[in-house]
Every structure is written in structure tokens, then in C-alpha cells.
Amino acid sequence: MFEAAEHDGQTAQRAGIPHSAGGDALTAQQLADAAQDIYMPVSAEGGRLLYNLVRATRPSHVVEFGTSYGISALHLAAAVRDNGVGHVITTEMSRSKAAAARRTFAATGLDDVITLLEGDALRTLAELDTRIGFLFLDGWKDLCLPVLRLLEPHLAPGTLVVADDVELPGLAPYLDHVRDTANGYHSVTFPVDDGLEISCRL
Template identity: 65%
Template sequence: MTHTFTLADPRVEAALGRMFEQAERDEATAARMMPDGFSGMSPQDHADAAAQIYIPISAAGGGLLYNLVRAVRPATVVEFGMSFGISTLYLGAAVRDNGAGRVITTELSKEKIAAARGTFAQTGLEDVISVLEGDARETLRDLDVTPDFLLLDGWKDLCLPVLRLLEPSLRPGTLVVADDINLSSLRPYLAYVRDPGNGYHSVAFPVEDGMEISCRL
């Protein structure tokens, strides 16, 4: 019996290796591009200022996402915050290996979108990934499909608003994953999903900077 494992495709391995290597320079790039940080910026200004910064998910976190999507077999994966597309490649590889489904991802930076689309084409995953350009609070407002798996990895202060926007369409059993739970800006989101009264059972998973895996009840 033949098993497909797209993460082992040389094109995917090469793309991930290249981007992880470039992401190692994030700290130096951020210090050069934004010496005063992001304070007071609008989401668009924030995205423009961070146009050269990868802000990646970890390789271990990407592997976890791949396994979750393979297990859940969602018809539609929605991602808030594509950046250069590292996490999107893990999601797309899982969808491809499931044999069905698609990934809808969102990004504000035109530069990152152009680079990511090139990567998706080079890795042969462009047919399972759709990129929505603009503020996710707008581009996801009129989504014509129901998310079966949701990854929240954009600006942390917007994770809760994006969840609340999509929440009315989430079916019981839908998994919602948020990355970087150690960041203080994610605390309002964590307080919300960790309160069972809001309709989730939530577990913190200790991978790199931490992931919150929440199941819609």
C-alpha cells in the first residue's frame, strides 16, 4: 500500500528549509525595520512594517497542525495570518494527503502574498490553497463556507475578534488552534476559550511557544 506524505516532497522540504533559515534573521530584521516596535500601529501599518519578517510557526507546531488536519479531515481549513506561508504549507500538505479539502488563508501584506503564492506554486500546493488579501475581519465576514478547522496565528490582539466573527458558523467538534500562548496580547483570547460557558473545551499544548487547542462544544 502506497502512503502519501507531502511533507517529504523535496519541493516542500526545500521551501520549508529555506523559509525557516530566513526566519532565523527575524530578530535582527525587526530591530532594523521597527526599532520602536509595533505600538500604536493599525493592522495595515503593522503588516507593512513587518513585510520582511517571517514570524513563523515552529517546525514542531507545523507537524502538530499536519497531524491534526490529517486526523480531523476537514473540508475547509481557515487560517488567520498567513505571513510567508510556512504554516500554510503544513496545512496544505495535510489537505493534499487527505485527498480532499482546501485551505483558505488570509494576509494583509501584498509582499508576503506575492512571495507565498510563488512558494505554493513551486511546491505544487497552489490548487488546494486560496489566499484572501486584506483585513481578515473583512475578508472572512462573508465566507461562503463553514470552517471545519481554524488556525489563529495573526496579530494576537485580533485572534478573539476573528474567532467571534466566525463563531456563529462553527459546528460542534470544530477544532480552533491558536499559536504563541505565552504572549500577553493573547490573554483575552485564552480567557475566552478557557471559559466553558463560551462553548469550548480548551487544552494548552506544550510545543515551542505553546498552542491552545480548543474544541467547539
């Protein structure tokens, strides 16, 4: 999957597919449709870091914004499985990507610890009624802050919130939010590929 992702990442650059849904660009749904054949995964090192963080914190509920083909969800779910406790709730707007991810989850035997919510995450996650022990944000970058604000009432003190691709400009409002301790986070940037922002809910 990582080899396919590397090839598709080059294809996405040549095609000019953007990494955000804001401005006067495409809507989130239009972007999802345009990128339905493109892998947009966390890096291999980033995936290992996610696995370690979930193993260490042993959350009962892990939530992911942005599944794509499910590479990061596999790392999260493997950690949950190895912990012997927990469940992963992940989201995907693209119908074809969601179907492919479900097939992968079943093929790896991790489908019983993953729930995939298909559709607009701002709607599907609005119905969530559980404490979140770990949150990973890797969907369209300008939607990461709205998703975080939506889920903040479900974050207990000590919850880790991780966002991918800190170098992408669309993530700037999110980074401004979590890097300001007045907003209730202590944040550090971890230098993996495009960078992971790891924030602890205070």
C-alpha cells in the same frame, strides 16, 4: 524558510517590531507594512502538529488567519492534499507577503488546494459562507478574538481551533474566551515553543 525565519526573528526583535495591533501602537495595516520583510512563522514542531491535526480530523475547509510567507499554510495544505479532501483558505494583509506566499504555494505544487484572501481578515473572512472544519489563528494576537467571534457561526461542534503564541500578552483576551467552557470551548495548551492553544468547539 525556517532558517530565514530564525534570522528575521532576531532582526524583528532588534527593530522592536511588536506582535499586536492594539493599544495606542500601530494599526494592523501599519504593522503589516512594518513587518513586510519579516517571517513570522509557526515553529517546525508546531507545523508538524498542525499537519497531524488536519490529517486526523479530515476537515473539508481549513481557515487560517495570518499567512505571512506561508509556512504554516504549507503544513495545512500538505495535510489536506494527503487526506485527498479539503481546501485551505488563508489570509494576509501585507501585499508583498501575499505575493511571496503565492509564489511559494505554486512552487510547492499546493496552490490548487489554497485560496489566499488578501487584505483585512475581518473584512475578507466576513464574506465567508462555508462550514469551517479547522481554524488556525496566527495573525496579530489582539485580533484573534475578533476573528474567532466573526467565524463562530461557521464552527460546527467538534471543530478544532488552534492559536499560536500563547505566551504573548496580546493573546490574553482570546485565551480568557476559549478557556471558559461557558463560551462553548474545551481548551488545552500544547507546549511547543511559545505554546499552541488547542480548543474544541463544544
